[in-house]
Amino acid sequence: MKYSELFTRTSKNIPAEADSANARFLVQGGFVHRETAGVYSYLPLGLRVLRKIEQIIRVEVEMMGGQEILMPVLSPKENWVTTNRWDTFDVLFRLTGVQGKEYALGATHEEIVTPLVGDYIFSYKDLPIKVFQIQNKMRNELRAKSGILRGREFSMKDLYSFHANQEDLDVYYDFVKKSYLKIFKKLGFDSNITYITYASGGAFSKFSHEYQVLSDVGEDQIYVCEKCHVAVNHEILDEQKTCPECNNSNLVSKKGIEVGNIFKLGTKFSDAFGIKYADKDGVLKPVVMGCYGIGPSRIMGTLVEIFNDEKGIIWPKSIAPYQVHIVSIGDVAKDADKLYEKLMSEGIEVLYNDRDGRAGAKLNDADLIGIPLRLVISSRTLEKGSVEWKERSNNDAEEVKLDNVVELVKKYYLK
Amino acid sequence: MKYSELFTRTSKNIPAEADSANARFLVQGGFVHRETAGVYSYLPLGLRVLRKIEQIIRVEVEMMGGQEILMPVLSPKENWVTTNRWDTFDVLFRLTGVQGKEYALGATHEEIVTPLVGDYIFSYKDLPIKVFQIQNKMRNELRAKSGILRGREFSMKDLYSFHANQEDLDVYYDFVKKSYLKIFKKLGFDSNITYITYASGGAFSKFSHEYQVLSDVGEDQIYVCEKCHVAVNHEILDEQKTCPECNNSNLVSKKGIEVGNIFKLGTKFSDAFGIKYADKDGVLKPVVMGCYGIGPSRIMGTLVEIFNDEKGIIWPKSIAPYQVHIVSIGDVAKDADKLYEKLMSEGIEVLYNDRDGRAGAKLNDADLIGIPLRLVISSRTLEKGSVEWKERSNNDAEEVKLDNVVELVKKYYLK
Numbered sequence: 001m002k003y004s005e006l007f008t009r010t011s012k013n014i015p016a017e018a019d020s021a022n023a024r025f026l027v028q029g030g031f032v033h034r035e036t037a038g039v040y041s042y043l044p045l046g047l048r049v050l051r052k053i054e055q056i057i058r059v060e061v062e063m064m065g066g067q068e069i070l071m072p073v074l075s076p077k078e079n080w081v082t083t084n085r086w087d088t089f090d091v092l093f094r095l096t097g098v099q100g101k102e103y104a105l106g107a108t109h110e111e112i113v114t115p116l117v118g119d120y121i122f123s124y125k126d127l128p129i130k131v132f133q134i135q136n137k138m139r140n141e142l143r144a145k146s147g148i149l150r151g152r153e154f155s156m157k158d159l160y161s162f163h164a165n166q167e168d169l170d171v172y173y174d175f176v177k178k179s180y181l182k183i184f185k186k187l188g189f190d191s192n193i194t195y196i197t198y199a200s201g202g203a204f205s206k207f208s209h210e211y212q213v214l215s216d217v218g219e220d221q222i223y224v225c226e227k228c229h230v231a232v233n234h235e236i237l238d239e240q241k242t243c244p245e246c247n248n249s250n251l252v253s254k255k256g257i258e259v260g261n262i263f264k265l266g267t268k269f270s271d272a273f274g275i276k277y278a279d280k281d282g283v284l285k286p287v288v289m290g291c292y293g294i295g296p297s298r299i300m301g302t303l304v305e306i307f308n309d310e311k312g313i314i315w316p317k318s319i320a321p322y323q324v325h326i327v328s329i330g331d332v333a334k335d336a337d338k339l340y341e342k343l344m345s346e347g348i349e350v351l352y353n354d355r356d357g358r359a360g361a362k363l364n365d366a367d368l369i370g371i372p373l374r375l376v377i378s379s380r381t382l383e384k385g386s387v388e389w390k391e392r393s394n395n396d397a398e399e400v401k402l403d404n405v406v407e408l409v410k411k412y413y414l415k
Numbered sequence: 416m417k418y419s420e421l422f423t424r425t426s427k428n429i430p431a432e433a434d435s436a437n438a439r440f441l442v443q444g445g446f447v448h449r450e451t452a453g454v455y456s457y458l459p460l461g462l463r464v465l466r467k468i469e470q471i472i473r474v475e476v477e478m479m480g481g482q483e484i485l486m487p488v489l490s491p492k493e494n495w496v497t498t499n500r501w502d503t504f505d506v507l508f509r510l511t512g513v514q515g516k517e518y519a520l521g522a523t524h525e526e527i528v529t530p531l532v533g534d535y536i537f538s539y540k541d542l543p544i545k546v547f548q549i550q551n552k553m554r555n556e557l558r559a560k561s562g563i564l565r566g567r568e569f570s571m572k573d574l575y576s577f578h579a580n581q582e583d584l585d586v587y588y589d590f591v592k593k594s595y596l597k598i599f600k601k602l603g604f605d606s607n608i609t610y611i612t613y614a615s616g617g618a619f620s621k622f623s624h625e626y627q628v629l630s631d632v633g634e635d636q637i638y639v640c641e642k643c644h645v646a647v648n649h650e651i652l653d654e655q656k657t658c659p660e661c662n663n664s665n666l667v668s669k670k671g672i673e674v675g676n677i678f679k680l681g682t683k684f685s686d687a688f689g690i691k692y693a694d695k696d697g698v699l700k701p702v703v704m705g706c707y708g709i710g711p712s713r714i715m716g717t718l719v720e721i722f723n724d725e726k727g728i729i730w731p732k733s734i735a736p737y738q739v740h741i742v743s744i745g746d747v748a749k750d751a752d753k754l755y756e757k758l759m760s761e762g763i764e765v766l767y768n769d770r771d772g773r774a775g776a777k778l779n780d781a782d783l784i785g786i787p788l789r790l791v792i793s794s795r796t797l798e799k800g801s802v803e804w805k806e807r808s809n810n811d812a813e814e815v816k817l818d819n820v821v822e823l824v825k826k827y828y829l830k
Contacts, residue, residue, distance in 0.1 A: 007482055007535050007544040033531045036491040037516075041531055044482045067422055067459045072568045073488055073520075073551060076451040095510035095520075097555045097567070101452075105488075105510075105520075116448045116456055120422050129422040136488060136551075140512045152512070153487045 001044075001322065002340075003353040006030075008043045010365045020217050022304035023147030025313045029369045031321075038144025038152035045369065046300075048321040050155065053187060053296040054134050056318065057157045060183045064176060066132040066159050071112045073138065077102035079111035083272045091139040105138035110269045110291065113160045118275035121287060124164050127277060128172065132159035134296065146217060148301040149257065155297040161290045162270075164277060169264060169288045176262055176292050180211055184259065187299055188316025189213050189306070195256065197222050197231040198244050204266025207236075207244065211294075212256030215305050220258055223251035231256070257302045265289040313370030314392050317413060322351040324409055325371035329359045329378035336377045339387065339402065346406050348413075367392070373412060375405065416459075416737070417755075418768040421445075423458050425780045435632050437719035438562030440728050444784045446736075453559025453567035460784065461715075463736040465570065468602060468711040469549050471733060472572045475598045479591060481547040481574050486527045488553065492517035494526035498687045506554040520553035525684045525706065528575045533690035536702060539579050542692060543587065547574035549711065561632060563716040564672065570712040576705045577685075579692065584679060584703045591677055591707050595626060599674065602714055603731025604628050604721070610671065612637050612646040613659050619681025622651075622659065626709075627671030630720050635673055638666035646671070672717045680704040728785030729807045732828060737766040739824055740786035744774045744793035751792045754802065754817065761821050763828075782807070788827060790820065 008030030018024035031046030225243035328336035423445030446461030640658035743751035
């Protein structure tokens with residue numbers, strides 16, 4: 001993409017509402033546009049990042065047996081009355097349409113997915129079933145804050161599993177628990193800073209599990225067992241004062257951002273909707289459920305919180321909107337165009353800043369936007385048949401020969 | 416995809432609410448699940464169809480210069496007050512969140528896109544700009560009907576263009592007008608049945624244009640000029656009694672489904688939000704806008720209305736959820752598996768009905784689901800080293816040699 005053709009541009013002004021790095025840099029870099037508190041539009045650069053995050057998650061969840069569906073935002077009141085959550089779900093947006101028809105806006109989708117999948121469950125042979133969607137959720141949050149970390153509208157991948165019994169759920173739950181760690185690693189979070197965190201369970205299990213990424217802007221207080229690399233959410237610290245895995249009582253207080261959670265639902269929702277299956281003997285039994293969430297937009301915000309410096313964002317390779325950011329300095333359009341075409345023809349994703357402008361401003365833009373690899377081409381580098389190679393995560397630049405650039409870029413992205 | 420692994424199944428029961436072919440076959444085939452009037456979930460087969468439609472549109476709109484963004488469902492009241500549409504937009508869902516904050520649910524996005532793009536318009540050099548999104552819209556329709564044709568929540572591709580003057584808008588508008596016909600053709604609508612239809616314009620132009628596909632279940636009455644292959648919507652028949660292109664007064668009444676529309680907005684929205692640019696002389700002038708819509712979910716419903724018979728759906732090749740439907744009959748799992756693997760390894764999309772079941776039921780399912788090409792493999796065909804080849808749109812079956820199947824499938828899909 002030629003930057004001259006992109007309609008967005010960077011801004012030098014720190015937004016008034018910027019209470020966090022992601023709220024600041026994503027707006028200044030032209031990734032998102034704030035519409036009102038907790039509600040953002042995704043601009044071309046931001047949408048590319050969001051789609052990459054979603055695609056990494058989608059591929060992994062499909063490998064976990066998930067079948068993709070898409071449920072609506074509009075959710076009929078009846079379904080929430082059936083589960084007794086119409087009046088009790090605290091962040092539910094409620095509205096009334098024509099003829100007094102009442103709806104909730106989907107804040108979570110147990111109320112839709114349970115009867116939906118239930119329509120296809122007859123016997124034990126139909127189980128287990130795992131379905132997921134990637135869809136925008138709405139929550140009437142008292143305080144929207146931290147940019148896209150806690151929004152009133154946000155993207156969510158929600159996976160639901162349906163089992164014949166608790167044992168089958170337990171096995172799948174443990175499988176998801178491990179698989180999620182792999183997903184977070186692929187999304188760019190080092191396993192050093194990602195903690196499976198024990199949180200409150202509910203009627204059907206002692207604990208649920210959150211995935212917390214350490215960050216000073218995190219809303220969650222967690223207590224880390226440095227031996228087991230797990231944590232306990234402060235919400236359950238009264239009942240769980242030690243590490244649930246090794247009983248270590250020396251837990252260290254840290255702040256985390258919750259990037260995912262998994263929960264055993266048991267028969268809470270299948271009971272409410274009367275979803276049963278016939279076992280081998282023809283006896284009707286309730287279906288046992290689990291649910292597993294990861295929020296792609298929150299992942300995007302968290303990545304910015306973790307990977308930034310005073311100049312801007314430092315995207316992980318797997319998530320960056322483009323792989324290479326070409327910056328042309330001075331009157332080198334012909335050679336810069338050629339480099340751009342060459343990289344593109346090799347399937348490399350390139351943002352090419354071909355706009356007029358001072359070198360300093362263009363380099364600042366590249367730092368703000370945060371693509372992992374910057375290539376500067378100028379008359380000075382061209383004299384030597386080379387370009388300046390600078391990694392966003394590294395302070396040192398070096399010169400590489402134009403002839404070797406494609407090969408080196410490919411090698412860099414395989415690392 | 417092995418049908419045994421898909422959680423959905425077909426149903427013999429015609430849904431009580433089925434007032435149209437799409438409401439019937441999409442539910443019976445396991446493409447969609449009705450949640451409440453006008454609100455549907457997309458099941459794996461249906462989501463594949465929807466994504467294919469969206470992708471065909473996306474590629475074409477990108478070639479028309481559109482840059483993809485994603486705007487929210489939640490839309491602050493202030494923006495609708497600014498354009499005087501808060502009280503007047505008849506199908507707007509309105510709701511109140513915490514602290515009395517009022518929102519509309521996006522029924523269209525001029526109220527969001529105008530100030531958003533406006534933030535990046537400074538001078539004539541920034542224009543034109545074209546942005547689009549593919550996103551779910553909500554409309555508080557008095558009567559939701561005809562399955563996914565007129566829903567309360569539905570998918571929409573909306574493109575908006577921003578120009579320095581009316582002439583530039585006019586040129587782009589004409590370009591879109593032609594390009595849209597190409598899109599509808601790629602989506603499977605024969606140009607014979609697709610009519611550019613003159614409809615009411617508004618303050619800034621005499622006409623807008625709709626794309627109407629002839630169908631007896633269409634809600635729109637249109638008057639067709641058979642010479643020019645254009646039509647006039649009945650809504651403007653009082654003022655436009657003849658063909659606007661050749662003045663032919665012999666217009667033929669037909670029923671159509673509106674699958675797209677394009678509209679010159681002029682400065683209506685840029686005036687409301689005060690979006691101006693500096694021309695070459697530094698004089699501030701208002702931005703001139705156009706908008707261009709195609710509804711992917713409505714396209715999906717319309718395709719079913721046009722392409723069906725008493726047995727089920729007949730998907731066009733470009734849209735079908737899978738390219739080949741393998742039906743195994745009898746005890747031929749080993750050979751059927753091999754055929755499935757072979758087609759898959761060639762990049763062919765296959766639905767493989769490996770479920771137990773009577774031959775008749777499995778063949779009925781294939782007819783209902785409507786994949787263009789069915790391959791039946793049985794001990795009878797295997798004796799001859801062949802499979803039965805049957806196109807959904809053709810009553811005759813033939814036998815083809817197993818060794819030639821891959822080549823023939825590829826040839827069929829290139830036709």
